Amino acid sequence: MEKVGIKALKRDKTGKEIAKKLRKEGFIPAVIYGKDLNIPIKVPITELKTLKAYHFSESSIIEIILEDCKEKANRIATVIKDIQLHPLTEEVLHMDFLKVSMKERIRVKVPLVLKGEPQGVKEGGVLEQMLWELEVEALPLEIPEKIEVDVSSLQIGHSIHVGDIHLTEKIRILEDPGETIITIVAKKEEEVEEEVEEVSEEPEVIKEKKPQEEG
Numbered sequence: 001m002e003k004v005g006i007k008a009l010k011r012d013k014t015g016k017e018i019a020k021k022l023r024k025e026g027f028i029p030a031v032i033y034g035k036d037l038n039i040p041i042k043v044p045i046t047e048l049k050t051l052k053a054y055h056f057s058e059s060s061i062i063e064i065i066l067e068d069c070k071e072k073a074n075r076i077a078t079v080i081k082d083i084q085l086h087p088l089t090e091e092v093l094h095m096d097f098l099k100v101s102m103k104e105r106i107r108v109k110v111p112l113v114l115k116g117e118p119q120g121v122k123e124g125g126v127l128e129q130m131l132w133e134l135e136v137e138a139l140p141l142e143i144p145e146k147i148e149v150d151v152s153s154l155q156i157g158h159s160i161h162v163g164d165i166h167l168t169e170k171i172r173i174l175e176d177p178g179e180t181i182i183t184i185v186a187k188k189e190e191e192v193e194e195e196v197e198e199v200s201e202e203p204e205v206i207k208e209k210k211p212q213e214e215g
Contacts, residue, residue, distance in 0.1 A: 003077065003141075004056060005063040006047040011040045019094065028092050032064060032076055034099030039076075041066070048092065056080065059108045059136075059143045064097060077101075077140065079108055100140050107174065109133040110144055112181065116152030120184035125156040131181045134162065138171040151182060159183035 008030070011022070019029040027042035041064070056062065058080055066074045078097035086093055100106050111133045121127055134147060147167070149160060163177030 003061045003063045004051060005065055005075075006043060006050055007065050007067055008041040008043045008047070009068050010066060011042045014040050023091075023093070028095055030095040030097060032078060032097045032099055037099055039066075043095065045092075057109075057111055057145070059110045059145065061100070061140050061143075062097060079106065079140070102140055105137050105139055106143075107135060107137045108143060109135050111146050113146045113148050114182065115148050115150050118151045118154040118184050120154055120156040120158065123156060124187055125184040126187050127151070127154075127182060127184055129182045131162070131175070131179065134165070135174040136167070136171050137174055142168070142170045144171070149181065154182070154184050156184050156186050 009027075011018075011029070014029075022029050022042050026045050028045060028048070030041050030043050032039040032041060051060075051062070060079065062078050062080060064076045064078055066076070076097075077100050079100055080095065081098045082094075082096040083092060084094040085091065112131060114129070118125070118127055136143065144167070147165065149165065151160065154160065160181045160183075161177065162173060162175045162179045162181060165173060165181075167173065
């Protein structure tokens with residue numbers, strides 16, 4: 001996987017009020033952490049466009065370039081470990097970056113992408129998906145951006161399990177091999193006739209009027 005670079009600045013102060021102020025100024029409060037490392041930073045909101053352009057995920061390698069850092073090691077390789085979003089607007093409120101070494105294996109979750117239309121769906125079945133990502137272990141640059149799963153030949157009653165996914169020897173899948181990713185089930189027969197609902201109001205009964213008796 002290629003590295004994506006974004007620019008950031010160190011920040012000295014932390015706290016909720018500081019975070020609110022940073023967001024008003026066009027920055028996202030963030031932190032880089034790792035072994036004996038904890039660096040509060042602020043990321044320009046404009047840098048998010050760079051990440052979105054690369055369809056970043058937890059498995060993406062993000063190289064953070066600290067512009068105000070006078071040290072030589074001003075580029076830090078990271079992966080995104082957490083993104084806090086506003087519950088209503090989905091605005092990014094805070095980001096956590098984990099420092100990684102290009103020579104050490106890491107564990108991340110990689111999204112699953114289904115390819116093709118299952119034969120069972122064409123025949124009237126329904127696709128049910130249980131897993132949307134797989135946790136893997138590999139060197140940072142060996143981690144795939146996504147894992148494609150060909151489902152085109154899947155028949156009704158058949159499934160694809162974690163053990164059916166084959167990646168390179170350099171990548172280890174950590175999920176249970178027997179866990180189901182997707183399955184094709186037969187569509188439930190719909191009741192042709194619904195039970196007749198009892199009418200809450202009884203129909204009006206029209207009675208014949210008796211002829212008036214002559215007095």
